[in-house]
């Protein structure tokens with residue numbers, strides 16, 4: 001078991017706390033089958049890894065800290081995006097800490113976390129590995145994005161952006177609004193994930209792949225079918241699963257890639 | 268954000284994505300700090316071919332760094348020239364933009380950078 005990055009500095013009142021879903025992503029990425037896949041796919045080509053919705057930063061910090069184990073190389077580039085500026089600040093701190101804690105295996109080139117919607121700040125076709133632990137809990141309304149979010153220290157600005165919320169989010173205030181952004185997924189918990197899946201052909205590089213976490217209510221088979229409709233070479237494969245435990249419903253991680261080579265575990 | 272990060276950022280406005288003028292974004296009123304990070308020559312040499320050199324060259328000049336050569340020097344040339352490699356390491360990896368703006372030359376939108384974090388959320392009229 002590779003160690004989980006330290007997130008003790010993160011303000012969990014306004015940033016999503018690492019949970020069962022985060023740990024399933026770590027376990028999936030570090031499982032022998034996935035490290036073999038990643039080693040082979042990015043041999044001779046240092047990948048750009050982007051995590052969308054970094055929250056505390058525990059997942060991307062793990063990837064950065066364990067680059068030598070996961071990819072067999074430390075020259076990967078890594079970046080993060082989150083709509084919550086506090087999450088971006090927390091992520092930068094978590095990654096820098098993890099780099100210091102893992103001197104022999106970490107990737108030095110952390111590009112940083114920025115505030116944004118999904119992969120919007122990235123140029124098309126650049127991302128080699130996309131990681132997404134989405135807001136997947138079914139909810140009546142999808143909280144709208146803060147229009148012009150504030151810098152982490154700019155609480156006046158945050159209050160401004162919160163006062164500008166549309167009437168779709170009348171009951172959210174301050175911290176609870178920021179947390180809702182991290183889990184509330186609208187209809188079937190899929191409104192945000194669907195937008196990301198549709199944009200994958202624009203985001204990913206030719207050898208790109210995406211790891212997305214889903215819960216049972218997201219109807220994973222429907223998601224896979226939708227990936228198939230992106231084009232004939234698109235594949236979606238379940239590469240990690242956790243059973244029902246401690247109040248968590250069944251979760252899974254699917255790996256989406258554009259590929260002409262069929263994976264041996266694909267049925 | 269590191270200067271190398273500018274090579275992996277563009278305007279978040281959808282209609283700008285297909286425009287060559289939206290990449291790279293242009294730093295404005297940038298406040299820089301210098302970190303002290305150990306040079307790992309092999310890693311830097313592996314990463315350099317991934318970069319859009321012309322975009323990096325533009326950004327380096329905008330940030331007040333000495334002009335970079337028109338083409339990315341060969342691996343062999345850099346391996347033989349430690350000073351050049353150190354300068355690139357200093358520019359790409361050690362220099363951080365802490366405050367300022369990133370400007371899109373296609374639509375004119377300015378993205379604020381605060382505490383090293385850029386805000387790419389768009390005002391409602393640009394979404």
Ligand SMILES: [Zn+2]
Nearest residue numbers: 278283371374
């Ligand atoms: Zn623009």
